Amino acid sequence: MSGAYAYVADGSAGLQIIDISNPAAPTLAGTYETSGNAYGIYVSGAYAYVADGNAGLHIINISNPAAPTLANTYDTSGEAFGVYIADAYAYVADLDAGLHIIDISNPAAPTLASTYDTSGGAYGVSISGAYAYVADGYAGLHIIDISNPITPILVSTFDTIGAGAFGIYVSGVYAYVADWNTGLYIIDISNPAAPIRKRYHHPVGAVL
Structure with a gap:
């Protein structure tokens, strides 16, 4: 909007x-x-x-x-x-x-x-500060340093284990990842080099 x-x-x-x-x-x-x-x-x-x-x-x-x-x-x-x-x-x-x-x-x-x-299939992207957060299908979440957009560098990944990370939204120190058949992952990215699962919600149906 x-x-x-x-x-x-x-x-x-x-x-x-x-x-x-x-x-x-x-x-x-x-x-x-x-x-x-x-x-x-x-x-x-x-x-x-x-x-x-x-x-x-x-x-x-x-x-x-x-x-x-x-x-x-x-x-x-x-x-x-x-x-x-x-x-x-x-x-x-x-x-x-x-x-x-x-x-x-x-x-x-x-x-x-x-x-x-990326190692999977990039379906979604969100930017926060010097990092790009990519929903990378079966490869989960990829966190990429874009402080120099000419030379992006992989910082870390987080395996969401489901059929595929399709959607991504970043707010504050959390990344919200929609992981198709396994649900919504809330990932603590306060340290982009070491993302940690904070919460997980498995609704009925698929999450995009």
Whole structure:
């Protein structure tokens, strides 16, 4: 969400922009049909950054939510599932191609800064401070030092033991990892080099 709008990555339907100024009566404000499958989205300033599956990263100008326009794309080498923006970089969880770090200082001309090939399949990413936290499928949680985005370095991993870590959210000293069939892991990352399981919740059904 940003301001009075919710921005939804809607699979084959692309980007959906919904006016939520009245939460009791949301209305469709605008759409942009991306060329792939929109799996993830991050809004920063006047742009929506869409992880668009096989079509890579789409950068969409949303300064007018009723008429979004394409600023540019960056075709990652894998399948873009998740994206997080920090400073002048887009961090893309690119499935079998791992983590892609893309320089977006000029959104109209994105360039590759670096990559880190994780050992699983990167489905989600969250940034906190100098670290990228990657939900890496069957390989669990990967914690990567991005203090220099040009040379990312693996700091540690945490095996979530389930069928796959698909979702990740970081708040304070905790990483919340959705691990498909085994549930939600709450991991203490106060020391990124030595993550520790704090709690675990196994709901009925799968967790994404």
